[in-house]
Amino acid sequence: MGIGQHNCKATYFVCYLYTKKLIQLREFIEAKGFYRIPLKRLVTGHYLFSAKINGISGNFILDTGASTSCVGFEDSSLFLLVSEESIIKAAGAGAINMETMLSRKNTFKVGQWEIKNMDFVLFDLSHVNQALLQAEEEAIHGIIGADFLKQHRAVIDYGRNCFYVK
Numbered sequence: 001m002g003i004g005q006h007n008c009k010a011t012y013f014v015c016y017l018y019t020k021k022l023i024q025l026r027e028f029i030e031a032k033g034f035y036r037i038p039l040k041r042l043v044t045g046h047y048l049f050s051a052k053i054n055g056i057s058g059n060f061i062l063d064t065g066a067s068t069s070c071v072g073f074e075d076s077s078l079f080l081l082v083s084e085e086s087i088i089k090a091a092g093a094g095a096i097n098m099e100t101m102l103s104r105k106n107t108f109k110v111g112q113w114e115i116k117n118m119d120f121v122l123f124d125l126s127h128v129n130q131a132l133l134q135a136e137e138e139a140i141h142g143i144i145g146a147d148f149l150k151q152h153r154a155v156i157d158y159g160r161n162c163f164y165v166k
Helices: 003-031 126-134 146-151
Strands: 035-038 047-053 056-062 070-072 083-085 090-092 095-098 101-110 113-123 142-144 155-157 162-165
Touching: 003 035
Parallel strands: 056 142, 070 113
Antiparallel strands: 035 162, 047 056, 047 101, 070 142, 083 101, 090 095, 101 113, 155 162
């Protein structure tokens, strides 16, 4: 047996073990009550998924750098959001001191997984959507941030383009 053949078999064996471990990881996480949510990687590097707010479907970006989950002002009526005054000023993606509103106690559903008490900050997402449209991607309705990820013990699997919540 030549050196090349030996390395090929060794590499195959390592890949087999690696794949087997990943499958076991998914099974382990799901056995602990986590729900798997598929993600679509956009050309901008963002990760997109579909969800429902108050029974209405929309497209959302998962953003670990966003402190709070938000919906664009322009989509607040689409999702039947009841808003209230907010003293929070939003910043991000080159914009600072943006006015916000707050919407409390909304339902949020992804596939069969649902929560009934989710809050959203409402603010102008037009700068985010302009950047997405320039990259020939669809506009989004909102951003799901670190508040949601922490509260629901999210585990992100970038290699498999999915995340898990509980």
